[in-house]
Amino acid sequence: MERRAFLGTLSTPVLAACAVCMGACSKNSSGGGGSAGGSANFTIDLTSSLLTVGSSLVQSGVIVVRIAAGNVVSSFTAVQVNCTHEGTSINYNASQGIFICPNHGSTFTTTGAVTLGPATTNLKKYDININGTVMTVVG
Numbered sequence: 001m002e003r004r005a006f007l008g009t010l011s012t013p014v015l016a017a018c019a020v021c022m023g024a025c026s027k028n029s030s031g032g033g034g035s036a037g038g039s040a041n042f043t044i045d046l047t048s049s050l051l052t053v054g055s056s057l058v059q060s061g062v063i064v065v066r067i068a069a070g071n072v073v074s075s076f077t078a079v080q081v082n083c084t085h086e087g088t089s090i091n092y093n094a095s096q097g098i099f100i101c102p103n104h105g106s107t108f109t110t111t112g113a114v115t116l117g118p119a120t121t122n123l124k125k126y127d128i129n130i131n132g133t134v135m136t137v138v139g
Ligand code: FES
Pocket: 083, 084, 085, 086, 087, 088, 101, 102, 103, 104, 105, 106, 117, 118, 119
């Protein structure tokens, strides 16, 4: 079947879906341009979330991790979840105590500093405040 004839057999919704998909798939295809951390201001209930050391959650573009026991500021860290290389969501590796990007392997300390590329820019670090069992993440 000729290409033109094949395209003629497709319905308009299918073609529209292909156009949307192609646009989404081309994002970041040239490399570089990881997204910077945006602003955030949200609360977390520490009676029901982040109960165990190494646990994490993602909210408003921020990954929040419990790195030690106790409900004090030093027991947590909060950094942008999007890798500064190409924007892939990073993960916290509890056994190594670092953030690792699953896309190309960049690593970051718990304060967001790059320790292994290809990323060259640190993650944005967010401020944490704790009042009783309510954590506020701002930045
Ligand atoms: S997107 Fe390339 S290392 Fe994270």
